[in-house]
Amino acid sequence: xxxxxxxxxxxxxxxxxxxxxxxxxxxxxxxxxxxxxxxxxxxxxxxxxxxxxxxxxxxxxxxxxxxxxxxxxxxxxxxxxxxxxxxxxxxxxxxxxxxxxxxxxxxxxxxxxxxxxxxxxxxxxxxxxxxxxxxxxxxxxxxxxxxxxxxxxxxxxxxxxxxxxxxxxxxxxxxxxxxxxxxxxxxxxxxxxxxxxxxxxxxxxxxxxxxxxxxxxxxxxxxxxxxxxxxxxxxxxxxxxxxxxxxxxxxxxxxxxxxxxxxxxxxxxxxxxxxxxxxxxxxxxxxxxxxxxxxxxxxxxxxxxxxxxxxxxxxxxxxxxxxxxxxxxxxxxxxxxxxxxxxxxxxxxxxxxxxxxxxxxxxxxxxxxxxxxxxxxxxxxxxxxxxxxxxxxxxxxxxxxxxxxxxxxxxxxxxxxxxxxxxxxxxxxxxxxxxxxxxxxxxxxxxxxxxxxxxxxxxxxxxxxxxxxxxxxxxxxxxxxxxxxxxxxxxxxxxxxxxxxxxxxxxxxxxxxxxxxxxxxxxxxxxxxxxxxxxxxxxxxxxxxxxxxxxxxxxxxxxxxxxxxxxxxxxxxxxxxxxxxxxxxxxxxxxxxxxxxxxxxxxxxxxxxxxxxxxxxxxxxxxxxxxxxxxxxxxxxxxxxxxxxxxxxxxxxxxxxxxxxxxx
Amino acid sequence: xxxxxxxxxxxxxxxxxxxxxxxxxxxxxxxxxxxxxxxxxxxxxxxxxxxxxxxxxxxxxxxxxxxxxxxxxxxxxxxxxxxxxxxxxxxxxxxxxxxxxxxxxxxxxx
Numbered sequence: 163x164x165x166x167x168x169x170x171x172x173x174x175x176x177x178x179x180x181x182x183x184x185x186x187x188x189x190x191x192x193x194x195x196x197x198x199x200x201x202x203x204x205x206x207x208x209x210x211x212x213x214x215x216x217x218x219x220x221x222x223x224x225x226x227x228x229x230x231x232x233x234x235x236x237x238x239x240x241x242x243x244x245x246x247x248x249x250x251x252x253x254x255x256x257x258x259x260x261x262x263x264x265x266x267x268x269x270x271x272x273x274x275x276x277x278x279x280x281x282x283x284x285x286x287x288x289x290x291x292x293x294x295x296x297x298x299x300x301x302x303x304x305x306x307x308x309x310x311x312x313x314x315x316x317x318x319x320x321x322x323x324x325x326x327x328x329x330x331x332x333x334x335x336x337x338x339x340x341x342x343x344x345x346x347x348x349x350x351x352x353x354x355x356x357x358x359x360x361x362x363x364x365x366x367x368x369x370x371x372x373x374x375x376x377x378x379x380x381x382x383x384x385x386x387x388x389x390x391x392x393x394x395x396x397x398x399x400x401x402x403x404x405x406x407x408x409x410x411x412x413x414x415x416x417x418x419x420x421x422x423x424x425x426x427x428x429x430x431x432x433x434x435x436x437x438x439x440x441x442x443x444x445x446x447x448x449x450x451x452x453x454x455x456x457x458x459x460x461x462x463x464x465x466x467x468x469x470x471x472x473x474x475x476x477x478x479x480x481x482x483x484x485x486x487x488x489x490x491x492x493x494x495x496x497x498x499x500x501x502x503x504x505x506x507x508x509x510x511x512x513x514x515x516x517x518x519x520x521x522x523x524x525x526x527x528x529x530x531x532x533x534x535x536x537x538x539x540x541x542x543x544x545x546x547x548x549x550x551x552x553x554x555x556x557x558x559x560x561x562x563x564x565x566x567x568x569x570x571x572x573x574x575x576x577x578x579x580x581x582x583x584x585x586x587x588x589x590x591x592x593x594x595x596x597x598x599x600x601x602x603x604x605x606x607x608x609x610x611x612x613x614x615x616x617x618x619x620x621x622x623x624x625x626x627x628x629x630x631x632x633x634x635x636x637x638x639x640x641x642x643x644x645x646x647x648x649x650x651x652x653x654x655x656x657x658x659x660x661x662x663x664x665x666x667x668x669x670x671x672x673x674x675x676x677x678x679x680x681x682x683x684x685x686x687x688x689x690x691x692x693x694x695x696x697x698x699x700x701x702x703x704x705x706x707x708x709x710x711x712x713x714x715x716x717x718x719x720x721x722x723x724x725x726x727x728x729x730x731x732x733x734x735x736x737x738x739x740x741x742x743x744x745x746x747x748x749x750x751x752x753x754x755x756x757x758x759x760x761x762x763x764x765x766x767x768x769x770x771x772x773x774x775x776x777x778x779x780x781x782x783x784x785x786x787x788x789x790x791x792x793x794x795x796x797x798x799x800x801x802x803x804x805x806x807x808x809x810x811x812x813x814x815x816x817x818x819x820x821x822x823x824x825x826x
Numbered sequence: 827x828x829x830x831x832x833x834x835x836x837x838x839x840x841x842x843x844x845x846x847x848x849x850x851x852x853x854x855x856x857x858x859x860x861x862x863x864x865x866x867x868x869x870x871x872x873x874x875x876x877x878x879x880x881x882x883x884x885x886x887x888x889x890x891x892x893x894x895x896x897x898x899x900x901x902x903x904x905x906x907x908x909x910x911x912x913x914x915x916x917x918x919x920x921x922x923x924x925x926x927x928x929x930x931x932x933x934x935x936x
Contacts, residue, residue: 334890337849337883417849421882422918428889429919483925485892489901561923562896569893570886 167363171249175364178402179244183706190703191236194696201693202229204685211680218678221667224660231657232697234650238399239704241643245401248598249360251284256359258286258414259338263328264346265293271606272346273302279344280306284355287338293328311335317567325410326573326580333420333572341420345411347606348374354602358414361596368419368593369585371397372412372600376607383709384808384815385614386716387607390708397597399704403643406597407651408585411605419593423584424572426591432561436484439558443471450551459505460549463498467552470494474559484561491559495552576631578741579624583632586648590639609817611760615723618716622655622727623734623741629655630735657717658724665767665802668795672778675787682791715808722763756813764809771799771806830858837934838869844876847884847911855884859891859902868900871933874926875906880914888924903933 634648828845
């Protein structure tokens with residue numbers, strides 16, 4: 163529905179960050195980028211210690227990685243878009259479905275969110291999408307008069323696609339023009355729709371994302387649950403390039419955009435499958451003919467299948483509709499199946515007659531009548547089904563996507579984090595998105611380290627799946643800025659590898675005197691210090707008072723998680739291995755004892771850093787360590803230890819409730 | 827007014843969707859197709875010559891009806907879309923898969 167918008171709406175829709183702030187940010191960006199390039203170019207050109215190349219090269223690569231990371235951050239911030247007051251939605255006229263997605267969360271938790279959803283002031287319909295199809299949820303929802311949507315029969319024995327599948331199923335069962343998606347723990351504020359629907363007065367707006375904020379997190383945030391930088395300047399930066407992306411919850415989506423996406427994916431997938439089948443058919447059938455050498459009947463069936471495929475190829479080439487081409491193809495296969503089975507049937511009837519003649523009891527074979535035999539001529543039961551090449555072709559040359567529950571899958575199913583992939587595809591179709599940075603829902607963050615690590619791993623794995631399957635840099639329909647914004651998020655998840663170098667290099671230097679940089683001299687400081695300071699300044703200016711230290715700590719301290727995410731997603735996408743993925747638990751697993759086993763690599767790193775400090779102390783005392791290099795590395799190690807110290811706090815953290823009890 | 831006119835034809839059944847085929851009205855088409863397939867019809871012809879407007883959900887429903895027809899061993903064909911409908915078919919590239927037939931007779935003939 164297109165809406166008339168007022169001059170005020172137009173102003174609010176096009177609201178951008180104040181020019182003065184933007185100018186300050188841009189000046190710092192130019193300085194930080196220049197100093198960064200100056201440093202890293204010098205590092206490559208003049209200061210790699212090639213004698214210790216095995217650590218010197220990884221170090222300079224890690225530094226290059228960090229520079230690119232900071233340049234991508236800066237590029238985003240260049241157009242940071244801090245939207246202010248949102249346009250008001252039309253008083254009525256929009257129809258909205260509120261989806262509360264749940265799988266195994268406690269019923270109380272789901273109902274708490276459901277009650278709050280009922281209280282949302284803008285007219286809407288609330289639904290609980292219960293992927294666990296639990297009777298308790300249905301009963302509790304009934305008392306509130308809320309509908310429950312569970313998977314339709316189509317999903318039986320087909321890939322369920324987790325949350326993406328849950329949403330896709332519900333999208334086909336409802337009809338609101340807009341959909342608000344809420345995780346089971348995200349309690350919406352009554353104004354959530356009033357504050358966001360107005361953005362959809364822009365007819366090209368497909369998605370409005372709002373922050374995820376957690377109420378069960380103490381101010382010190384020991385598990386780094388709040389993401390003030392991400393749900394702030396980072397999304398706002400992406401918004402400036404029309405690349406603010408969907409984060410799975412607390413977002414409003416336009417149904418028409420999602421359905422259009424589902425359709426366009428359907429067309430692409432069917433075309434791809436059909437063309438691939440046609441392309442590979444000759445080779446496939448030739449190989450099958452070779453394997454069937456001697457068997458005349460198989461060979462003749464294969465030859466006939468070949469003819470049908472060639473017909474299909476010719477019809478496609480002359481531009482016939484794929485539905486018609488595949489229909490004729492399928493009927494052709496059916497005909498082969500029938501002839502094939504007929505020959506068998508004739509033989510069987512002859513044999514049965516002979517057996518009946520030999521038998522003393524004439525009735526023995528009367529039960530096997532023609533109707534029963536006739537069943538054998540259908541495609542599935544025909545001996546043709548045993549010819550794999552033909553079954554394969556028949557499966558691929560069709561338009562029904564028989565392997566999936568629904569032909570139309572609006573939410574992307576290529577990743578365990580369907581959200582980012584879906585918004586990237588929406589942007590590819592030319593839709594717009596907005597990030598509205600006002601907290602409009604309160605959620606529950608994981609309260610223990612194990613759950614937190616599982617959640618971060620899942621996000622990182624999902625992002626990496628998208629990177630490997632639909633690399634944003636190669637998406638022709640995205641603008642250059644959009645490609646880089648999506649790529650930036652993915653790039654940051656590679657940080658586990660450089661982190662490993664950042665903790666190894668100083669230990670090698672302090673403990674064994676291995677020096678990766680040739681010149682820890684004025685040359686070094688004159689380039690490194692400005693780079694470091696200007697980068698910190700950029701962070702500080704962009705963050706505008708938001709806490710950033712916790713995030714910085716975890717991006718280094720969770721390095722084993724990031725490495726596992728990259729390697730497991732790589733194996734999943736290219737080698738077809740399972741991810742080993744868990745649904746994030748919203749309740750604390752009361753294990754009792756601190757789980758040091760979860761952070762063994764980090765503990766090893768910390769121990770190595772401490773030992774390195776002790777060793778270098780001894781080396782300095784006995785006059786073995788000379789020059790400035792040890793001192794630079796001592797500072798570096800102390801910084802690393804400060805970063806990693808959060809891991810100790812995280813392991814010892816007992817959840818918010820326990821903390822309150824302790825202080826009482 | 828939005829309505830579906832159902833009439834048996836030689837070799838199949840013709841469903842004429844008049845008015846709007848949208849997220850609101852599409853479930854009715856879906857139900858009718860399911861019903862006809864269950865009743866034994868195999869060739870479903872959807873006549874779009876009086877369909878004034880279709881949205882992505884409407885097209886999505888055509889696709890899921892096509893899927894249902896195929897899985898029942900039959901087929902679904904669309905006929906004579908109006909200008910708006912033809913445009914949406916083109917825009918989504920769905921016309922590459924479901925190529926519209928010029929007339930109901932064409933569609934029934936195979």
